[in-house]
Amino acid sequence: MIDRILVPMDDSDHAERALEYALENFPDADVTVVHVVGAPSMMMGEAASLALADDFEAAAAERAEGVFERARALATDRGREVDTVVGVGHPARNIIDRAEGYDTVVIGAHGADRGRATRRFLVGNVAETVSKRAPVSVVLVR
Template identity: 70%
Template sequence: MLSRILVPMDDSEHAEHALEYALDNHPDAEITVLHVVGVPSMMMGDAVGLSLEDDINEAAAERATPVFERARKRADERDREIDTVVGIGHPARNIIDRADDYDAIILGSHGEDWTRATHRFLVGNVAETVSKRASVPVTIVR
């Protein structure tokens, strides 16, 4: 039985499906939703924007708020509670670095920018990278 599950979420529908799957199939597990901000891009957009903030952690938390609100709504619909945590930087690296603190990772098959060639080139497929490198079992949900 899984007691602690990490569910990385971005703005994608796939990520919401992953959270719903975790909530529905693991009713006794503690679920933590991770949102990573400051993703590298060709123009360094989000990463540069964060670095210009006076308080990077506060800015990251603010950017994660909409994702966490949707996650809490999904949990509330199932009469469940979730924990939330914000990561800064590369999504796959953030997920993999936290893996040892959980029994499993459940994530969506594609993120919000999965069709953009530049995103796939620079960041790679997060789900694929996590499934290959994580130290705990990984479930990928469509």
């Protein structure tokens, strides 16, 4: 039985469809929406990374709030609620590590980076990595 679902979200249509899928197909499950923001790189230099730390956390929370507002609206339209959490770091790694506490991950097949040269033909890079390495079942939504 699926009691806890993790839904990674960004600002893509596929992510929105993944949340809709989770809410509609698992009506009794608790749904958590995670938005992962990449951390400042140490390639920037230690001083620059440290200077950005406080501003980065605030900016990450602010950016995530837009995604979470949309997620809450989708849930409310269906008479549901969602929990939200901000992740920081490499998106696929963060989702895989976080998935341990859930029964399944429902993820959009392509994220917001779908226009970049690193795009995969059928499944986005993050979704592909999560589907191969997550410790729980993964549902890919197109």
